[in-house]
Amino acid sequence: MPSHAIEARGLDVGYGSRPVLRGVDLAIPHPSVSVIMGPNGAGKTTLLKASLGLARILSGEIRVLGVPVPGRLEEVRRRVAYVPQKEEVSWGVPLRVIDVALMARLIKKGPPRRPTREDVDAAEEALEFVDMLWARDRCFKKLSGGQQQRVLIARALASKPELLLLDEPLSAVDAESRRKIAEVLARLRDEKGVGSVVVTHDVNPLAPIADYVALLSEGRLVAAGPLAAALTPENLRKIYGPVAKVVEVGGICYAIVGDAHR
Numbered sequence: 500m501p502s503h504a505i506e507a508r509g510l511d512v513g514y515g516s517r518p519v520l521r522g523v524d525l526a527i528p529h530p531s532v533s534v535i536m537g538p539n540g541a542g543k544t545t546l547l548k549a550s551l552g553l554a555r556i557l558s559g560e561i562r563v564l565g566v567p568v569p570g571r572l573e574e575v576r577r578r579v580a581y582v583p584q585k586e587e588v589s590w591g592v593p594l595r596v597i598d599v600a601l602m603a604r605l606i607k608k609g610p611p612r613r614p615t616r617e618d619v620d621a622a623e624e625a626l627e628f629v630d631m632l633w634a635r636d637r638c639f640k641k642l643s644g645g646q647q648q649r650v651l652i653a654r655a656l657a658s659k660p661e662l663l664l665l666d667e668p669l670s671a672v673d674a675e676s677r678r679k680i681a682e683v684l685a686r687l688r689d690e691k692g693v694g695s696v697v698v699t700h701d702v703n704p705l706a707p708i709a710d711y712v713a714l715l716s717e718g719r720l721v722a723a724g725p726l727a728a729a730l731t732p733e734n735l736r737k738i739y740g741p742v743a744k745v746v747e748v749g750g751i752c753y754a755i756v757g758d759a760h761r
């Protein structure tokens with residue numbers, strides 16, 4: 500019985516006692532490429548964090564791959580990989596690409612954290628999957644933003660998750676890497692049955708491959724469903740305001756809101 504990637508019922512989430520997400524009912528299909536959209540502060544990152552037990556569930560329920568959070572959090576963390584916003588990643592020491600790709604696997608071991616042949620094979624296979632194996636021994640920091648993002652996806656894939664949660668993997672990413680990331684997410688779903696939930700301000704690069712979108716505004720779910728059904732001019736104006744300009748391309752509506760980070 501296939502379970503959902505993320506399933507929420509009457510979900511309130513906060514960091515203190517004040518709810519940041521309120522009354523969210525959601526069932527994201529699995530395996531799928533699903534998108535979470537909404538203005539700054541809408542609660543997109545909070546929804547990903549709640550899925551990993553990193554934000555407080557005040558009421559309601561959330562299940563990830565059918566597994567209740569926070570009840571069976573260890574299982575969730577074993578089966579799900581999180582790709583954080585790039586700005587959240589900073590290391591003092593200069594790391595090679597392969598070192599970054601190995602991190603997620605090493606972190607799960609006790610000291611001394613020495614990679615086995617199996618770890619290296621998994622990291623190299625993941626780098627190959629995102630077309631970054633050519634940069635195996637290069638310095639991570641010297642790569643372009645888009646290349647770094649692909650290495651961070653490889654790091655997540657090296658631990659062989661069933662579901663990826665990605666927070667704005669497309670911002671500050673060159674067009675070539677955007678295209679490659681979209682292709683990687685589609686191939687993960689189609690060839691390996693690995694699903695993705697992607698927070699993004701720009702659905703454009705994912706529109707051809709995405710199955711489902713959830714629109715959040717001010718902590719509430721405004722609409723969710725297949726892109727053509729959920730991305731209506733009415734729903735886009737509900738989340739981005741009445742002045743948002745809406746254009747239709749290939750049966751899907753997009754809001755033009757100037758700077759995505761208004």
Ligand SMILES: Nc1ncnc2c1ncn2[C@@H]1O[C@H](COP(=O)(O)OP(=O)(O)OP(=O)(O)O)[C@@H](O)[C@H]1O
Nearest residue numbers: 514515519537538539540541542543544545546698
């Ligand atoms: N660690 C935290 N402690 C307290 N409040 C927080 C914390 N993180 C986020 N918030 C608040 O929760 C609300 C939702 O934040 P969240 O980061 O989920 O929004 P977002 O939709 O991801 O926005 P953005 O597009 O800017 O990334 C905001 O009002 C924010 O100020």
Ligand SMILES: [Mg+2]
Nearest residue numbers: 543544545666
């Ligand atoms: Mg965010």
